[in-house]
Each structure stands twice: as C-alpha cells, then as structure tokens.
Amino acid sequence: MSAVATEYETVIGLEVHAQLATRSKMFCGCPTTFGAPPNSQTCPICQGMPGVLPVVNRRAVELAVRAALAFGLRVNPACRFARKHYYYPDMPKNFQISQYEEPLAEDGSLELEVDGAPRRIGIQRLHLEEDVGKLVHEGDFATALSSLVDYNRAGVPLMETVSRPDLRTPEEAAAYLKAFRAVLLALGVCDGNMEEGALRCDANISLRPRGSTELGTKVEIKNLNSFRNVQRALSKEYAHDYRYFPEPDLVPLQMDAAWVESTRAALPELPRARRQRFVSQYGLPAYDAGILTQSTALADYYEAAVRAHPANPKALANWITSELLREVDAADDTAIARSGISPARLAGLVLLIDDGTISGKIAKDVFARMLASGEDPAAIVKREGLTQVADAGALEALVDAAIAANAKAVADFKSGKTAASRAVVGQVMKASGGKANPAMVDRLVQEKLSRM
Amino acid sequence: MISRQDVEHVARLARLALSDADLERMREQLNGILGYIDKLRALDTTGVEPTSHAVPLVNVMRDDATRPCLSPDEALANAPERSGQFFRVPKIIEE
Numbered sequence: 001m002s003a004v005a006t007e008y009e010t011v012i013g014l015e016v017h018a019q020l021a022t023r024s025k026m027f028c029g030c031p032t033t034f035g036a037p038p039n040s041q042t043c044p045i046c047q048g049m050p051g052v053l054p055v056v057n058r059r060a061v062e063l064a065v066r067a068a069l070a071f072g073l074r075v076n077p078a079c080r081f082a083r084k085h086y087y088y089p090d091m092p093k094n095f096q097i098s099q100y101e102e103p104l105a106e107d108g109s110l111e112l113e114v115d116g117a118p119r120r121i122g123i124q125r126l127h128l129e130e131d132v133g134k135l136v137h138e139g140d141f142a143t144a145l146s147s148l149v150d151y152n153r154a155g156v157p158l159m160e161t162v163s164r165p166d167l168r169t170p171e172e173a174a175a176y177l178k179a180f181r182a183v184l185l186a187l188g189v190c191d192g193n194m195e196e197g198a199l200r201c202d203a204n205i206s207l208r209p210r211g212s213t214e215l216g217t218k219v220e221i222k223n224l225n226s227f228r229n230v231q232r233a234l235s236k237e238y239a240h241d242y243r244y245f246p247e248p249d250l251v252p253l254q255m256d257a258a259w260v261e262s263t264r265a266a267l268p269e270l271p272r273a274r275r276q277r278f279v280s281q282y283g284l285p286a287y288d289a290g291i292l293t294q295s296t297a298l299a300d301y302y303e304a305a306v307r308a309h310p311a312n313p314k315a316l317a318n319w320i321t322s323e324l325l326r327e328v329d330a331a332d333d334t335a336i337a338r339s340g341i342s343p344a345r346l347a348g349l350v351l352l353i354d355d356g357t358i359s360g361k362i363a364k365d366v367f368a369r370m371l372a373s374g375e376d377p378a379a380i381v382k383r384e385g386l387t388q389v390a391d392a393g394a395l396e397a398l399v400d401a402a403i404a405a406n407a408k409a410v411a412d413f414k415s416g417k418t419a420a421s422r423a424v425v426g427q428v429m430k431a432s433g434g435k436a437n438p439a440m441v442d443r444l445v446q447e448k449l450s451r452m
Numbered sequence: 453m454i455s456r457q458d459v460e461h462v463a464r465l466a467r468l469a470l471s472d473a474d475l476e477r478m479r480e481q482l483n484g485i486l487g488y489i490d491k492l493r494a495l496d497t498t499g500v501e502p503t504s505h506a507v508p509l510v511n512v513m514r515d516d517a518t519r520p521c522l523s524p525d526e527a528l529a530n531a532p533e534r535s536g537q538f539f540r541v542p543k544i545i546e547e
C-alpha cells in the first residue's frame with residue numbers, strides 16, 4: 001500500500017456572503033450604515049412585526065445580476081424568494097428570506113491563478129438573501145446569563161455564492177476569495193470590507209480517496225473571515241431542517257432578457273482581462289500585471305502614470321511594485337490615493353531618470369522625500385542639487401582620485417580581472433554622493449584603466 | 453399518515469413543548485388536514501405551475517432609498533427584556 005498522504009485528497013467548496021452596496025436594506029428602507037448605535041436602524045418590516053409587507057430593493061437585484069454575469073452564471077428567467085425557518089434570536093421573524101429552489105443565477109466559474117498555473121473554479125449558484133442580526137454575550141462568556149441582540153444588520157442585502165467543490169488546497173481557497181473580492185470591487189457590487197463583515201466566507205471541507213468523484217464526510221467551517229480563524233471553527237453533525245417554503249409576501253422576479261443583455265454589455269473590464277491587457281499592451285510580465293490589477297484603484301493609478309509618461313510603462317510598473325507597494329498596502333483600495341504620490345508625480349520621477357537628469361540611485365532618495373512631503377520630484381531635485389553630474393571634466397577628477405586610492409583594484413584589472421573596475425566605479429559613485437552619471441563613470445574608468 | 457414521532461419532530465423544530473394529550477390531538481388534526489389535501493391530489497395537475505401567489509404579479513420592487521427608522525426606544529418597546537439599547541435574550545451557546 002502507498003502512503004496515506006497519496007491516497008486521499010482535500011475537497012473544498014466555499015460559500016461567500018457579500019453585502020450588496022446599497023443604501024437601504026433588502027426589503028425595507030432602513031439604512032445599511034456600518035457601526036450605527038445598536039438597534040437604531042430597524043423598522044416594523046425588518047423587526048418582523050405582524051402585518052408588514054417586505055418589498056424588494058431593485059438596486060440589490062441589479063447588483064446581483066451584474067455579479068452573476070461577471071462570473072458567467074446563467075441568469076434564470078424567473079426566480080423566487082423562500083422562507084428559511086430556524087429558531088435563533090438573530091432573526092426576529094424566526095425565518096430568513098432567502099432563495100432556495102429557484103435562485104437568481106446558476107452555473108458559472110471564476111478563473112484564478114495559483115502559483116502561476118491557471119485554475120477554473122465552478123460556481124454552482126448565486127442567490128439573494130437578507131443578513132441576520134448580531135449577537136453579543138453580556139459580559140464574560142463563562143458567567144454571562146444573557147445574550148444581547150442588535151438587529152441593525154437584520155435585512156441587509158446579501159448575495160450568496162456557492163462554489164463547486166473544485167478547490168484542493170488552502171492556497172487555492174485563499175486565491176479564490178482574493179480573485180472573487182477583486183471582481184466584486186471592480187464591479188462596485190460590494191465594498192469588500194472583511195473587518196466590517198461585508199464579505200464573509202464559509203468553507204465545506206471533506207476528504208476523499210484520490211480519483212474518487214464522490215464527496216466524503218463534510219465538515220462545515222463557519223465564518224472564515226481570515227484563514228487564520230480556522231481554529232475557532234467547529235465541525236458539527238447538526239442537520240438543519242429549515243422547512244423552506246415560497247415567501248407568500250413576495251411575488252416572483254422575472255428577468256427581462258434585453259435588460260440582462262444590456263447589463264452584460266455595460267460590465268466594466270474585469271481584473272483578469274485587465275491583467276491580460278497589461279501584459280499585451282504594456283509588455284509587463286504576468287506576475288507584475290497580476291500585482292497591478294489586484295485592485296481597480298491600483299490598476300487605475302498605474303494607467304494614469306502611463307498616460308503621463310507613455311515611453312516607459314515597464315519602469316513605472318517596477319516603481320509601483322517594488323517601491324510604492326512597500327509603503328502602501330495593495331489590498332487597501334484607498335491607501336494608494338493617500339500615499340501622497342500622485343500618478344503624475346511618479347511619472348515625473350521616472351521621466352527624470354529616463355532623460356538622464358538623475359540616476360536610479362538618487363531617484364530612490366527623491367522617492368523617499370516625495371513620500372514624506374508629497375512634493376514634485378523635479379522641485380526636490382532642483383532644491384537639493386541632485387542633478388546628475390555628467391560633466392566629463394568633473395567626473396574625470398573623481399575617477400583619477402579613485403584610481404589613485406585603489407592600487408589593488410588597478411593591479412587586479414591589469415592582471416586580467418576586468419571585473420575589478422567595478423570597485424573603482426563604486427568609489428566614484430560614492431564620492432559623488434550618487435550624483436555621477438553611472439554610464440559615463442563606467443566608460444571613463446574603463447578607458448583610464450585600459451591605458452595604464 | 454402522520455405519526456406521533458412526526459408531530460414530536462415538527463414541534464421540536466417550532467420550539468413547542470406539547471403534553472401527551474396535545475401531541476395526540478395535534479396528530480389527529482394534522483391527519484385531518486392531510487386527508488383534506490389528499491382530495492386535491494385526485495385532480496389532474498399535469499402541466500400546472502405550482503401556485504405560490506393568488507395574484508399574477510411579478511417584479512414588485514422599490515427604489516434604493518432610505519426611510520426613517522424606529523427610534524431605539526420604539527424598537528425595544530416590545531422587548532421582554534433589554535440591556536441598554538440591546539434586546540436581552542437567554543444566553544446563546546455557540547453551536
């Protein structure tokens with residue numbers, strides 16, 4: 001028998017709940033603002049009082065259809081809401097309005113890359129539902145006698161998507177969530193804020209013999225908001241018996257085919273397509289293009305910089321991926337705007353290098369000053385006197401001094417170790433405070449050493 | 453036929469504690485209702501869409517606009533117990 005590790009494989013399916021970016025709740029006019037005082041955003045409808053009637057938020061339907069089309073799901077010509085019954089004080093009605101047998105959309109996929117290899121993860125369905133209230137324990141959990149309930153979130157519009165069990169590793173699951181979030185952000189369907197619960201993820205994980213197509217015993221892991229939260233998750237054998245039935249207070253939705261098609265035509269460029277375009281249009285490596293397209297804000301920033309300095313898209317990409325993203329969090333969509341360095345200023349910095357005004361080394365110092373002060377790079381260079389020394393006479397003096405001080409390097413060079421010239425070049429660059437034009441220094445050092 | 457176990461199961465889902473006498477009464481009543489529904493089964497419903505609404509309406513929707521909410525005090529007016537601005541309920545043990 002072969003080792004156990006080769007006999008079984010992990011099968012992971014993810015359920016993602018995304019809060020739709022609406023002003024009001026799914027079935028009533030209460031606002032969806034995060035962080036409001038407890039129970040300040042409820043009304044008779046989301047409190048489930050007798051005799052009230054829910055009415056569907058049109059915007060929530062539009063956003064969900066937009067997401068469905070982006071994931072290539074088939075938008076069903078008609079869908080219906082259902083009551084999902086359960087007794088838990090997070091829902092005042094004792095049921096949650098969801099969709100069951102007739103969801104909004106079915107059968108799509110999300111394409112992602114894991115370690116450079118493309119993967120297509122199936123998405124089984126997408127449906128609309130309402131969020132539930134929030135429970136907190138009164139005081140310390142062990143001694144608490146009561147739980148406290150805030151119904152502000154009850155009725156907030158959610159879009160639930162259920163992936164097919166196509167994921168095999170935690171890395172793939174994380175890549176799925178990341179790619180999924182990027183699509184929703186590009187669409188403006190969800191703000192993607194995981195700390196505020198606007199995007200939540202549950203995982204169904206099972207083991208099965210490799211090559212088998214059956215699913216093994218399923219373990220549900222709730223609320224994997226961060227993949228580090230797994231230890232908090234509990235498996236359970238609790239079979240829910242929700243007794244779904246059609247929601248009698250809501251009439252079915254019928255999707256107008258022409259409207260669906262016009263929505264499809266109006267979809268913005270999605271992160272994956274944009275990444276491919278960055279490769280073909282700007283000649284970027286796929287890896288760099290992937291980094292730059294992980295958020296719409298970052299990709300927009302890059303393209304604005306390219307428009308300001310179209311001659312060198314590759315250098316602009318390098319400055320963003322290796323310098324700017326060291327300072328700002330790429331996953332935080334507003335951080336880049338707050339960095340103080342506008343796309344035009346970054347383009348200005350690269351232009352100063354490309355036209356020979358400053359060296360790449362000096363440019364890093366200028367960049368640090370730009371981060372600190374938000375100033376224009378040309379202004380910094382002028383004020384600090386950082387313009388590259390390209391005057392042959394001035395450089396020659398520095399080269400002569402460096403050769404005189406490096407007898408060993410000179411001897412090595414003459415004995416055939418031509419690489420020894422680098423020590424002399426380095427000395428000159430240092431003596432000039434990094435301002436010497438490196439190409440000119442290199443040429444001068446070569447010439448002088450060869451003549452010795 | 454609805455068994456005693458069926459009634460117990462449904463009662464548990466609805467968080468109802470029924471006495472033995474109530475269980476039996478419910479079993480008889482539920483069987484009576486099912487017997488009535490069996491009469492409908494005698495009809496040929498081939499090709500008839502299941503009806504969930506008596507009115508043939510679709511796409512009843514509202515614009516995404518906010519409306520005034522209840523004040524927290526109004527929202528909590530019917531709460532059996534409250535703590536500050538929260539509803540207070542018996543302690544919930546995480547599943």
Ligand SMILES: [Zn+2]
Nearest residue numbers: 028030043046
């Ligand atoms: Zn409400």
